[in-house]
Amino acid sequence: MKQKGTSIVGWGKNRQVVDWYITPPQTTESLMKREKFEGIVWECASGDGSMAKVLSKYNAVIASDLRTDDKVYGHKGIDFLKNPQRFEADNIITNPPFRYGKEFVELALKNPRIKKVAMIFKISFLEGIGRYNFFKSTPLKKVLVFCRRQPINNASREIKNSGLIAFCWFIWDKDYVGEPTIGWINDKLCRDKFQTKLNKPKVNTPSLSKKNTKENGFPPTPKGMGIQPTIL
Numbered sequence: 001m002k003q004k005g006t007s008i009v010g011w012g013k014n015r016q017v018v019d020w021y022i023t024p025p026q027t028t029e030s031l032m033k034r035e036k037f038e039g040i041v042w043e044c045a046s047g048d049g050s051m052a053k054v055l056s057k058y059n060a061v062i063a064s065d066l067r068t069d070d071k072v073y074g075h076k077g078i079d080f081l082k083n084p085q086r087f088e089a090d091n092i093i094t095n096p097p098f099r100y101g102k103e104f105v106e107l108a109l110k111n112p113r114i115k116k117v118a119m120i121f122k123i124s125f126l127e128g129i130g131r132y133n134f135f136k137s138t139p140l141k142k143v144l145v146f147c148r149r150q151p152i153n154n155a156s157r158e159i160k161n162s163g164l165i166a167f168c169w170f171i172w173d174k175d176y177v178g179e180p181t182i183g184w185i186n187d188k189l190c191r192d193k194f195q196t197k198l199n200k201p202k203v204n205t206p207s208l209s210k211k212n213t214k215e216n217g218f219p220p221t222p223k224g225m226g227i228q229p230t231i232l
Contacts, residue, residue: 020047020067023095023120027150028054030185031093031169034144037116039090044080044104045097049073055093062087080104085111093118095152101125102134109138109172117172122165141176144169147186 028051037059043052046063048071055061063074064086078086081100084107092114096104101121108117123145125131145168152167169185 021095021152022047023051024151025050025054026187027051027120027146027152027167028093030146030187031118031120031144031171032058033187034183034185035116035118035142035169035171037091037093037118039115040088041091041093042087042089043074043094044078044084044092044108045094046072046074047095051093051095059091062089081107084108085113088113090114091116091118095120098122098125102131105138105170105172109174115174118169120167120169123168125168125170135180139172139174139176140170140180141173142169142171142181142183144171144183144185147184148188 032054039059040062041055041059042062042064043055044064046052046065047067049063052061052063052073064078064080065072065074065076066079068076075087080086080096081103090113092108092111094104096119098121101119105117105119108114108119126135126143146166149165150167152165
């Protein structure tokens with residue numbers, strides 16, 4: 001259990017080698033409903049395309065990933081850390097490998113054509129003296145905090161819960177001047193297509209109607225009397 005927890009948090013031997021963790025479509029939708037991006041968007045860690053496909057509803061999209069297997073959506077074998085200006089785009093939006101998150105942001109902002117950058121990170125990405133200095137030196141515009149845990153999980157496993165981690169969208173805008181603002185995302189989750197339904201089957205507990213009371217021998221429970229008897 002501990003290993004699984006550290007894997008999800010960002011470390012541990014079970015962590016995906018190239019951090020392929022699927023971003024549910026509603027997580028991306030939440031960003032696009034709140035922030036406008038003009039021009040072409042480059043999704044530079046596209047994985048199976050879960051994010052890129054949503055982005056394409058709003059903007060022209062270039063998708064690429066370090067991986068080269070058949071599951072990759074878009075251009076394969078493109079290492080953003082080694083080739084951060086491989087494509088001409090106006091914005092970069094992605095869910096980067098957490099351990100290289102800061103490097104992804106720095107390289108994206110150094111790209112002279114890029115106007116805006118949006119990346120999703122754990123809320124703990126805000127912490128630390130080093131991060132404080134980093135944020136103060138970048139045009140961070142906004143942080144959008146998810147009120148509900150996002151079911152972001154290992155692509156090789158079924159998603160069995162809403163996640164253990166609090167996530168945020170971080171948005172940088174080169175034209176923005178001022179202190180960053182904070183907002184909250186409280187959109188309802190829609191997990192049907194991305195989460196295995198593991199809810200326990202509903203148990204049809206007989207209602208305490210007159211019929212059931214007579215058959216089961218329990219008197220009806222008056223309102224305010226608390227727990228009703230369990231019928232075995």
